[in-house]
Amino acid sequence: MSENTCAYRQSKEEVAEWLNSPEYREMNFNRKALSINPSKACQPLGALLCALGIEGCLPFVHGSQGCAAYFRNTLNRHLREPVPTVSDSMTEDSAVFGGQANLIEGLKNAYQVYKPQMIAVFTSCMAEVIGDDLNAFIANARNAGSVPRDFPIAFAQTPSFVGSHITGWDNMFKALLQSLADPRHGRWTNGRLYVVPGFDAYPGNLREYKRLVSAMGIPMTMLPDATEAMDSPHTGEYRIYPGGTPMAELADALNASGFIFMQRYSTVGSYKFVKNVQKINTEVVTMPIGINNTDKFLMALQEMTGKPIPAELEKERGRAVDSAIDAHPYIHGKRFALFGDPDLLLGLTGFLLEMGGIPAHIVCTNGTEQFRKDIQAVLDASPFGKDCGVHVGRDLWHMRSLLMTEPVDMLIGDSHGKFNAKDANIPLVRIGFPIMDRVNLHRSPIVGYQGAINLVTMIANTFIDQVDCTCPDRLFELMR
Amino acid sequence: MAEQQDLKGYASRAMVDEVLSAYPEKVQKMRAKHITVKEEGCASCSIRSNAKTVPGLMTARGCAFAGAKGVVFGPVKDMVHISHGPVGCGYYSWGNRRNLAEGTLGVDNFVPFQFTSDFTEGDIVYGGDKKLEQLCREVKALFPTVKGISVMSECPVGLIGDDIESVSKRMSKELGIPIVPVRCEGFRGISQSLGHHIANDAIRDHLLAKKERPDPGPYDVSLIGDYNIGGDAWASIKILEEMGLKVRNIWTGDATVEMLQTAHQVKLNLIHCYRSMNYICKHMEEEYGIPWVEFNFFGPTKIKESIRKIAAFFDETIQEKAEAVIAKYDPLMQAVIDKYRPRLEGKKVMLYVGGLRPRHVIGAYEDLGMEVVGTGYEFAHKDDYDRTFPMMGDNTVIYDDVTAFEFEEFVNRMRPDLIGSGIKEKYVFEKMGYPFRQMHSWDYSGPYHAYDGFPIFARDMDIALSSPTWGLAKVPWQKDAKEVRK
Numbered sequence A: 001m002s003e004n005t006c007a008y009r010q011s012k013e014e015v016a017e018w019l020n021s022p023e024y025r026e027m028n029f030n031r032k033a034l035s036i037n038p039s040k041a042c043q044p045l046g047a048l049l050c051a052l053g054i055e056g057c058l059p060f061v062h063g064s065q066g067c068a069a070y071f072r073n074t075l076n077r078h079l080r081e082p083v084p085t086v087s088d089s090m091t092e093d094s095a096v097f098g099g100q101a102n103l104i105e106g107l108k109n110a111y112q113v114y115k116p117q118m119i120a121v122f123t124s125c126m127a128e129v130i131g132d133d134l135n136a137f138i139a140n141a142r143n144a145g146s147v148p149r150d151f152p153i154a155f156a157q158t159p160s161f162v163g164s165h166i167t168g169w170d171n172m173f174k175a176l177l178q179s180l181a182d183p184r185h186g187r188w189t190n191g192r193l194y195v196v197p198g199f200d201a202y203p204g205n206l207r208e209y210k211r212l213v214s215a216m217g218i219p220m221t222m223l224p225d226a227t228e229a230m231d232s233p234h235t236g237e238y239r240i241y242p243g244g245t246p247m248a249e250l251a252d253a254l255n256a257s258g259f260i261f262m263q264r265y266s267t268v269g270s271y272k273f274v275k276n277v278q279k280i281n282t283e284v285v286t287m288p289i290g291i292n293n294t295d296k297f298l299m300a301l302q303e304m305t306g307k308p309i310p311a312e313l314e315k316e317r318g319r320a321v322d323s324a325i326d327a328h329p330y331i332h333g334k335r336f337a338l339f340g341d342p343d344l345l346l347g348l349t350g351f352l353l354e355m356g357g358i359p360a361h362i363v364c365t366n367g368t369e370q371f372r373k374d375i376q377a378v379l380d381a382s383p384f385g386k387d388c389g390v391h392v393g394r395d396l397w398h399m400r401s402l403l404m405t406e407p408v409d410m411l412i413g414d415s416h417g418k419f420n421a422k423d424a425n426i427p428l429v430r431i432g433f434p435i436m437d438r439v440n441l442h443r444s445p446i447v448g449y450q451g452a453i454n455l456v457t458m459i460a461n462t463f464i465d466q467v468d469c470t471c472p473d474r475l476f477e478l479m480r
Numbered sequence B: 001m002a003e004q005q006d007l008k009g010y011a012s013r014a015m016v017d018e019v020l021s022a023y024p025e026k027v028q029k030m031r032a033k034h035i036t037v038k039e040e041g042c043a044s045c046s047i048r049s050n051a052k053t054v055p056g057l058m059t060a061r062g063c064a065f066a067g068a069k070g071v072v073f074g075p076v077k078d079m080v081h082i083s084h085g086p087v088g089c090g091y092y093s094w095g096n097r098r099n100l101a102e103g104t105l106g107v108d109n110f111v112p113f114q115f116t117s118d119f120t121e122g123d124i125v126y127g128g129d130k131k132l133e134q135l136c137r138e139v140k141a142l143f144p145t146v147k148g149i150s151v152m153s154e155c156p157v158g159l160i161g162d163d164i165e166s167v168s169k170r171m172s173k174e175l176g177i178p179i180v181p182v183r184c185e186g187f188r189g190i191s192q193s194l195g196h197h198i199a200n201d202a203i204r205d206h207l208l209a210k211k212e213r214p215d216p217g218p219y220d221v222s223l224i225g226d227y228n229i230g231g232d233a234w235a236s237i238k239i240l241e242e243m244g245l246k247v248r249n250i251w252t253g254d255a256t257v258e259m260l261q262t263a264h265q266v267k268l269n270l271i272h273c274y275r276s277m278n279y280i281c282k283h284m285e286e287e288y289g290i291p292w293v294e295f296n297f298f299g300p301t302k303i304k305e306s307i308r309k310i311a312a313f314f315d316e317t318i319q320e321k322a323e324a325v326i327a328k329y330d331p332l333m334q335a336v337i338d339k340y341r342p343r344l345e346g347k348k349v350m351l352y353v354g355g356l357r358p359r360h361v362i363g364a365y366e367d368l369g370m371e372v373v374g375t376g377y378e379f380a381h382k383d384d385y386d387r388t389f390p391m392m393g394d395n396t397v398i399y400d401d402v403t404a405f406e407f408e409e410f411v412n413r414m415r416p417d418l419i420g421s422g423i424k425e426k427y428v429f430e431k432m433g434y435p436f437r438q439m440h441s442w443d444y445s446g447p448y449h450a451y452d453g454f455p456i457f458a459r460d461m462d463i464a465l466s467s468p469t470w471g472l473a474k475v476p477w478q479k480d481a482k483e484v485r486k
Helices: A012-018 A022-030 A043-051 A065-079 A092-097 A100-114 A125-130 A134-143 A165-180 A203-215 A247-251 A265-278 A291-305 A311-331 A342-354 A369-380 A396-405 A415-424 A448-470 B002-006 B013-020 B025-032 B064-073 B087-092 B121-126 B129-142 B155-160 B164-175 B192-206 B232-242 B257-265 B274-288 B300-311 B316-344 B362-367 B382-391 B404-414 B423-431 B450-466 B468-472
Strands: A057-062 A118-123 A153-156 A193-196 A220-222 A258-261 A282-284 A335-339 A358-364 A389-392 A410-413 A428-430 B035-037 B079-084 B148-153 B179-182 B220-226 B246-252 B268-271 B292-294 B348-351 B371-377 B397-400 B418-421 B436-438
Touching (some): A022 A396, A022 B129, A043 A165, A100 A134, A118 A125, A118 A134, A134 A153, A165 A247, A165 A265, A258 A291, A342 A369, A358 A369, A369 A389, A410 A415, A428 A448, B013 B025, B064 B179, B064 B274, B246 B257, B300 B316, B362 B450, B382 B397, B397 B404
Parallel strands (some): A118 A153, A193 A220, A335 A358, A410 A428, B079 B148, B220 B246, B268 B292
């Protein structure tokens, strides 16, 4: 790109106007090195969320303490919950000599003070760049008496310069199984279906999965289950380990009767591990957002377990359909721009299409080429999806250009989208992670039939609110 | 029990030692030096600070990157700040310090942005210098009105040995704007604090005194160490301008590159956050003979003291106006006190924050009849504690880099009425039933500085303490339910 294209633009007004132009969009899409407002975090944050889902598990960052502070802050702000995590506070001397001494001392202190049932160690990029050997270090820490020899420790390599937070979730999940699940004996199963949520910062979603699977009469374990860590009751008492999947059920995971993964892209490695290495009946579904995706989820459960879908869920489905039909005129034909994690986008796109909404721009910073194909297939299956642009590896400054040159009616994404929405003068419906400027959204499910009702309600009412807030007095009326 | 209630809120060395006894012996000894209980008549107690955090213990501390980008450079609005390295550091420091700024996004305000070189494996293997070069060109092309670029290096950049200094120098020449390399890798130092120092040095070397203003005046001052969180700097400027002073620069809330470049021309530097910005004030004093004065704009008592302290540097015109400002706001502040003091009188507060607040806000609490019985800093140095001890009462506890465990245990034993700390502590203490305010970010409220801030501060403390929601925690049908606070 030529840096002289706009050297003549002096006045701020001119530049502000130019930022909205097709010419600028082209230039913006041609940038190669600069990333502006990327919609992705780094691996260890995902690893942390994953580790929070095991009962009595203390997340432990092997690396700089600043990283741990940042991960905790970000999760605190979205969840409005405590997030216990320690770090072994590596500094310059570790950069020179490696982080083993910090890990040995850190494990000892953490074990004694916070009395965890297990520790999940994951790396920050500093430890990765200097090439710390976690396997050896942890063995040495055990030998040095930092923790008892049989004390469970899972560890994952989570370099921040590879993938994103969803990769980190995946790596930690696989590490939990590899480190702490006894190998499958193959002759028997524990009779339970293991439900794997993937990177999902909605405790409401996790509760919904458990409710739906239980309604099917299927004995299940959610692994990992961060529901309580993400949404613990106020009792006047702080519990550092508010709940989660019991250690015994993690240890027994590879004897499951089946595994169902609720997300595809945040579980790529774990899914392969479970399916190929352990030969367990394993399914992955599209995140059940909307009616069709929820149907497919329940049918997958039915197929895996032979349990029929109960009448109760059929009625619930009917109510969700009713809500969709009641609200469809407010959504049909409206144009949407979406951004977020790949699994979320895949589910949401299916939902919008079934409502007659038109996805116009999909920006997925941490998407892959496979994701592009998968979401294109979803779009191609509906006439409402035919003109949608899918932008993989792009960021929210690309999104801004898209919104300015090809306007839409609504932006859907996390709180970071609020500047885009304001510039484009459209509403933002907050879905995804992190949501830092609204309360309690993460407590309401966006998955399952109830989630579909919630989404329909949020989106339709936002459009209706917008009419009320912007229409002239003569068009201001009681009914909408 | 009665005895305990009498002692409520006050600390003793025995309490501290009991809490520390949970640690391994070596850690116990180390941590004991970081915690002190102020004894009667002791003006300056001994406390160890600015030392490494103990590995494996939960700390609230951040890193040099957080200090340099998150605190100092981030609020400079017409500059693009590149988080150079993997995506995370830039992402987590994106928009989270509530630095408000005037301006048009993408034109003369880049504060709400996250610019990063988003390192991938290839960059780690081959180095990021080429990418940085191209990236600077792209910044200038896409944002032609940008006034400067800072290159904030993350851990890997330092570890792989990239030469951001020479790239910055070269690109600065090519693009005709200052490009400032900031060596703030997170592994440097032991907390945010080194990042502040590094950032101050970068400003000194690359920006300060690089430009002359045509119109220096006798009442020109700089407001230093105010990051305009929730509009703090705007509230502070209001007082200073009413005093007749001309605030030419803010460092770095709502700041511009030009402000940093021309700051050597003012008559007086007014410093609020001493910890993060004392370095540059000392430099300007040595190099340009500009005197500097610490002030405190939290709560009417300290504001009044500070106004007079600042006015004393100027002539009678300013001093008269200063008195007029005090006279104008005194009754307004009294009305705030009259409204809230009856509800807040006697309440005990424990603080744990960074920068200036562990001591600066004490006066504001006292104006409301509240007492600070414990305080501590995330990343203070000895000079911060020297400034803090005289403000604390007897039998109060002062803790440096307090761990989550220690803080929770102190609170359990001292049972304060209100806790002021950060987001990482907030939900822990709220779960325990303690009223809480985030004192880094004002809990999404603010401003808290100056006369505009005090009514908001008072209201927010009252909201925290007097909320009927605390009363809901007790389960009414459980007769034996553990009595929760309130």
